[in-house]
Amino acid sequence: MHEDKDIIEKTLSGEKEAFELLIRKYENPMFSYIGRMVRERELALELTQEVFLKSYASLHSYQSKYKFSTWLFKIASNLIIDYWRKKRIPTLSLDQQDNRGYQKVTLQVSDQKPSITKKYELSELKARIEETLEKIPTPLKELFIWRHMNELSYSEIAEIKNIPVGTVKNRVFQAKEMILRLLEEKS
Amino acid sequence: MSCLSVEQIYMYLEKQLSPPENKKIEKHVGSCSKCQKVLEERKFLLQAVEDLPSWQVPSNFAQKVMERLSPIKVTWWGWISALAGGFLTFVMAFIIYILVTGQNLSSLFINLYQALWEQIKNSSLVFIKFFKVMSVILSTVAQLLKSLSQGLLQILTVIKPEAQILIIVILTLISFFIIYGIRRKFLVGEKQ
Numbered sequence: 001m002h003e004d005k006d007i008i009e010k011t012l013s014g015e016k017e018a019f020e021l022l023i024r025k026y027e028n029p030m031f032s033y034i035g036r037m038v039r040e041r042e043l044a045l046e047l048t049q050e051v052f053l054k055s056y057a058s059l060h061s062y063q064s065k066y067k068f069s070t071w072l073f074k075i076a077s078n079l080i081i082d083y084w085r086k087k088r089i090p091t092l093s094l095d096q097q098d099n100r101g102y103q104k105v106t107l108q109v110s111d112q113k114p115s116i117t118k119k120y121e122l123s124e125l126k127a128r129i130e131e132t133l134e135k136i137p138t139p140l141k142e143l144f145i146w147r148h149m150n151e152l153s154y155s156e157i158a159e160i161k162n163i164p165v166g167t168v169k170n171r172v173f174q175a176k177e178m179i180l181r182l183l184e185e186k187s
Numbered sequence: 188m189s190c191l192s193v194e195q196i197y198m199y200l201e202k203q204l205s206p207p208e209n210k211k212i213e214k215h216v217g218s219c220s221k222c223q224k225v226l227e228e229r230k231f232l233l234q235a236v237e238d239l240p241s242w243q244v245p246s247n248f249a250q251k252v253m254e255r256l257s258p259i260k261v262t263w264w265g266w267i268s269a270l271a272g273g274f275l276t277f278v279m280a281f282i283i284y285i286l287v288t289g290q291n292l293s294s295l296f297i298n299l300y301q302a303l304w305e306q307i308k309n310s311s312l313v314f315i316k317f318f319k320v321m322s323v324i325l326s327t328v329a330q331l332l333k334s335l336s337q338g339l340l341q342i343l344t345v346i347k348p349e350a351q352i353l354i355i356v357i358l359t360l361i362s363f364f365i366i367y368g369i370r371r372k373f374l375v376g377e378k379q
Contacts, residue, residue, distance in 0.1 A: 016256065023249040028241050035242040045244065052252045060265075115224065117231045125235040148236045173194055180232055 004068040012059060019059075023052050026072055029150050033073065036133060036145050037080050047083065051076045067156065074160045077142065116183050125183070132182045136175055143168055144175035191215060191222045196229050 004025075010018035030051055035044035054075050055062075062071055083089075120128060133141055146152045146160070147168075154172070158165040191212060198204050199212045216223050285295065343351060 017253075019256070020249050020253050023252050027244045027248055031244045032242040041242075044242070045248070048244065049248075049252050049255065053255060053257075056256050115228050117228055122231075122235055122238070125231070126239055129232075129235055129239065148233065149239060149241075173197060176197065176229075176232065177193065180228070183232075 005064050008059060008062060008064070008068065011056075019056055022068070026069065027052075029069075030072065030076060033145055033150055034076055034080065036130075036149065037138075037142065038083075039134065047076070047079055050079055054079065066159065070152070070156050070160050073146065073150070073152070077160065116180065120183070128183055129179060132179050135182055136178050140171050140175040140178065143171045144179075147172045148176075190219060191225075193225065193229070196222070196226050197233075200226070200230055200233055 004022065007018050007021050011022075027048065031044060031048045034047050034051070035041065038044050038047065051072060055072055062068065116125065133145075136144070143157055143161070146157050147154065152160075154165050154168050157168045157172075161168070195204075195212065199209060204212070216226055285291075288295075346354075
């Protein structure tokens with residue numbers, strides 16, 4: 001298995017074909033992240049292509065002290081924000097008060113609601129989670145996807161978004177609890 | 188020990204705690220049905236999330252991206268290092284030439300100057316011929332444009348002013364679309 005840094009060095013020294021290895025390595029994780037953010041297959045494919053084109057064009061500015069994957073996700077995140085801004089697509093922000101449950105998440109255990117373990121089979125729960133993702137604020141959703149679907153560490157996410165690790169942990173926690181509440185509320 | 192916080196439970200499930208902390212939690216969960224229920228619920232949620240299928244790109248995705256790659260931009264330091272490299276090579280060649288021929292610096296410059304002057308004298312004849320041809324081409328083009336403008340003026344006297352405005356608008360729109368199309372074609376990342 002080639003190291004990302006070696007592949008980048010080869011690409012920068014003129015071996016354009018080496019870059020294909022990086023594309024193949026990250027195409028599906030990147031497509032999964034973008035797809036779940038924009039919820040449209042064709043658009044997600046187009047944006048995923050764009051991420052690789054942009055990263056190739058600015059490969060010389062990549063600093064090897066960071067992981068290549070985090071740099072790539074940073075490009076993708078900015079690209080999605082730019083796309084939404086250009087298209088004037090509103091996104092659920094952290095300030096919105098109408099996102100059910102988000103403002104009410106408490107740290108203590110509550111056993112008042114029906115358990116999801118009794119309510120759903122695993123396969124059904126998976127489908128419900130995909131639907132529920134659409135209802136949570138974008139900044140929480142993004143961090144949740146990175147942590148639990150792309151399996152990035154909390155510190156990697158903090159590096160991508162340039163925010164403290166504690167904030168990342170808290171937001172991912174809020175996202176999970178919000179998803180759980182929405183799943184419990186679903187009839 | 189009081190009941191666990193949900194955050195603690197997640198940290199335990201995500202293996203973010205130290206071994207002694209893990210033991211504490213396991214001990215508490217073993218004796219508290221309420222925390223056990225919460226733990227089972229979160230475990231089920233995380234299991235479902237981590238089992239979600241990955242989105243799959245088409246098999247020719249990488250190939251398509253490779254076809255669209257444009258050359259890597261050369262940075263300013265890239266240009267500087269290339270220039271510095273070129274300059275150093277020149278200096279090296281210069282020093283080697285002096286060492287091999289034994290010429291001193293002033294005679295070398297005089298020789299260079301004389302050779303250059305000879306080249307200019309020889310090439311000036313070619314330039315004169317080139318400029319003569321160019322002047323013939325330019326005067327022909329000027330004549331052509333003159334006849335064209337005269338023809339246009341004659342057409343304009345026949346066409347009504349409203350029709351003239353319409354033609355101008357259509358031509359402007361056509362040129363706008365041509366320029367816009369060219370811009371889209373060359374802009375990296377624009378949908379093909």
